[in-house]
Amino acid sequence: MPRKFFVGGEWKHNESPKKVKKIVSTLNEAEVPCHDVVEVVVGPPFISLTLVKSLLRSDFHVAAQNCWVGEKAPISPEMLVKMDIPWVILGETKRRAVSKETYERVGDKVAHALSQGLKVIACVGETLQQRESGSTMSVLAAQTKAIAEKITNWDNLVLAYEPVWAIGTDNVATPAQAQESHYEFRKWLSENVGAAVAASTRIIYGGFVNGATCHEFARQPDVDGFLVGEASMKPEFIDIIKSATVKKN
Numbered sequence: 001m002p003r004k005f006f007v008g009g010e011w012k013h014n015e016s017p018k019k020v021k022k023i024v025s026t027l028n029e030a031e032v033p034c035h036d037v038v039e040v041v042v043g044p045p046f047i048s049l050t051l052v053k054s055l056l057r058s059d060f061h062v063a064a065q066n067c068w069v070g071e072k073a074p075i076s077p078e079m080l081v082k083m084d085i086p087w088v089i090l091g092e093t094k095r096r097a098v099s100k101e102t103y104e105r106v107g108d109k110v111a112h113a114l115s116q117g118l119k120v121i122a123c124v125g126e127t128l129q130q131r132e133s134g135s136t137m138s139v140l141a142a143q144t145k146a147i148a149e150k151i152t153n154w155d156n157l158v159l160a161y162e163p164v165w166a167i168g169t170d171n172v173a174t175p176a177q178a179q180e181s182h183y184e185f186r187k188w189l190s191e192n193v194g195a196a197v198a199a200s201t202r203i204i205y206g207g208f209v210n211g212a213t214c215h216e217f218a219r220q221p222d223v224d225g226f227l228v229g230e231a232s233m234k235p236e237f238i239d240i241i242k243s244a245t246v247k248k249n
């Protein structure tokens with residue numbers, strides 16, 4: 001079965017409820033390819049989660065930006081499920097770098113969220129230093145192994161490759177560099193998890209994609225969509241969603 005294109009928006013800490021309403025109304029009015037062609041998920045900050053959920057068009061979905069392990073956690077998967085929030089983003093670069101979440105911790109969180117019925121966007125990616133020392137694939141492998149050891153069903157998991165060195169810096173990765181990493185990553189999945197998982201799991205790209213660059217990235221055979229930061233709060237997010245049609249051409 002072909003992998004459905006996936007576009008996620010990570011609004012991070014950026015938006016006030018007032019601005020959130022504006023973004024949501026832009027999204028609601030947009031003409032985009034139908035949900036058979038592209039799956040769209042936006043991740044607002046926690047304070048706007050229920051607001052976005054109540055206003056957003058029904059063919060787009062909402063993700064929490066984080067959750068913890070266990071029912072008594074400050075924001076637990078159990079709680080998100082009760083709030084009817086279907087997705088969560090875990091392992092995002094800031095969680096790993098600033099909150100010092102270890103590979104194991106992210107693996108535990110992914111496994112627990114999946115076990116509670118959430119769908120998960122799990123982020124992996126290497127720093128500039130790791131890339132320059134030639135460790136890109138071993139970092140992706142170790143981060144993904146920490147997840148793979150704890151789960152058996154990959155149906156509700158999307159992997160987001162976020163090269164840390166290409167986020168919020170001047171070092172923009174080229175589509176060819178993204179393809180090379182996605183290709184190697186899928187090969188690793190095939191050899192270490194299984195051919196079926198490698199063929200069906202979406203690997204999306206999250207390294208400063210915008211309305212101008214999305215089409216070329218979308219053309220890459222192993223890029224199954226995007227996790228977008230800054231541009232996901234701008235009208236160009238619609239162009240990024242529409243880049244799904246590149247796969248059909």
Ligand SMILES: O=C(CO)COP(=O)(O)O
Nearest residue numbers: 010167206208228229230
């Ligand atoms: O961090 C990202 C998604 O989580 C990507 O952010 P940018 O698209 O702003 O580079």
